[in-house]
Amino acid sequence: MTRPTISDVARAAGVSKGAVSYALNGRPGVSEATRRRILAAADALGFHADRAARALAGAPAKTVGLTLYRPARTLGVEPFFMELISGLEAELSLRSYALLLHMVADREQETAVYRRWGHDHAVDGVLVCDVLDDDPRLPVLRELGLPAVVIGPFPAGGRVSSVWSDDAVSLQEAVEYLVALGHRRIGRVAGIPDLAHTRIRCAAFANLARKLRLECAPTEYTDYTGPDGARATRLLLGAADPPTALVYDNDIMAVAGLAVAQEMGLTVPGDLSVVAWDDSPVCRIVHPALTALTRDIAAYGRQAAQLLLASLDGREATGVSVEAAHLTPRASTAGPANARPPA
Amino acid sequence: MTRPTISDVARAAGVSKGAVSYALNGRPGVSEATRRRILAAADALGFHADRAARALAGAPAKTVGLTLYRPARTLGVEPFFMELISGLEAELSLRSYALLLHMVADREQETAVYRRWGHDHAVDGVLVCDVLDDDPRLPVLRELGLPAVVIGPFPAGGRVSSVWSDDAVSLQEAVEYLVALGHRRIGRVAGIPDLAHTRIRCAAFANLARKLRLECAPTEYTDYTGPDGARATRLLLGAADPPTALVYDNDIMAVAGLAVAQEMGLTVPGDLSVVAWDDSPVCRIVHPALTALTRDIAAYGRQAAQLLLASLDGREATGVSVEAAHLTPRASTAGPANARPPA
DNA sequence: CTGAAAGCGCTTACAG
């Protein structure tokens, strides 16, 4: 009743262990006929190579690693990551790869985990999220020789594959839409300032503000949580000449901002237009439903997994840009109630 | 620059490989003095035992497995699981255990994954979610000899540890509160009917309806998604004598239900009171904020991990019941607008 | 209390 080993298969097929290994791994060294006989025997016995043994012998562990950086006080994880993981898993499962997940509370832990993985035969490669400009993890991964794919903007150093879309295009779509509705004062509730994609969005926003001659274009940074989004909203709306539209860097904060506006007695979209970046179910569920920058997050995950798997197969790819997020207009945006005519 | 092996440590400490292994694993067979010398040498070299090698030699892999059953069309994962995973990880990291995550699209896949894990030296034990009455996975796990902890109500068969709280108590708290406010017609938007904890909640609800002589107490089942919660809400509110209060089996559906009610022209809580089971940030964020059955989901995760780790250490525990969810009243509940006086 | 040896289940040069 114990599990069949490669020796059992070899005996059943009347060949040596080595031949079985070659046959199973699709290597040259066995004739087509014996290969078929071996595969049939393996199948009949329900043989699956032991991962630990494979890994120890230097073969791929068929496992990829993902660390998630969550400061201790942040409970749970954003919808973004859940969808991302769904997408990753969908692709990895197809190829019989496992996902090793590790949450860390600080950045040093994260590189420590990479080092352990790299030395441990634990994972064949890693997926890297929440990239910083000049991210300290990337040199560590290179030093370890651990294949990696970045889920985020293509990192400055180059040399590592990445999957991301053009956030500048998406932001432009949202802001031009708001301007077309008559908004001239547009605020942004941004995420964590260190993150590379936050920087990209900020630069794009500054450009747009200049190009479109916005009256004001304030940005407030947050840690992506609902409460912090609420705080930022209060701050922006409390200004002397407050924005008439707010673009949020995630859905959770947009929902929080919506509630804040309503508490302050503002109607949405009458007094304030709200746009969410990322379109999780909650955007459709609140009232009014939120205009959102919609993208297929699970697709990022699938693409990232494909890219990593490709590089594990020795097929290098340097970067893939996926479809940018596009605007899905809903009930939370409209022209400002007392819009002044364009100057 | 390659990683130190146990032989390096042995050489550095001037002992045999076996002695190092004993010292590192806290086994008898080395004197206290040599143990210390060995540990110091290991530390100095930054030695960590290779997981694959350990696993292959029959020692614990220091990894636990979690499968998540997600039908293909369900994108993403509920907030519940994210918080649960946070809690699991918090505990596992402390003990240097890794979490192997695997999403599956159907139940057969799930047992197949268990079988692979069981034979593969991949995990030392598993965490089981979404338990059914008479769950087919439990016999498989027993057959495999894979230690398991159920996150959910204590399963009928016994023999396996479980972590859960008394949902009947929580539901009673919510329903009695609504009755005290004057509600006599209370509906329930329930989760997936097969799940053991859904059954428990339904039984408790039926009991309460009888005991408190509710005028009506309809239940509508869902798949936990926002859209399905919206559908259930429409159905329940469309009845001849619709409920004046609705209790939802998760937060996502409660938020969706809130939006449906508002679309139907009902005010919350004036015309309809809404209670959510589980209290994620989104409950506080929507307007009005949702009255919720609050529980510490991450604590479930921590407890479950502790229990599994204990059973891996040979310390058996049969079940732990954690603090029940308690009601957090917020703005979404009030007396019914046109409540009839109690009969 | 310690050392030398076998073995976990694979993979991979290396001879035939």
Added chain:
DNA sequence: CTGAAAGCGCTTACAG
């Protein structure tokens, strides 16, 4: 094209 052998880095009886 195939077989016998070494080795991956550990753990664990087993002699000393």
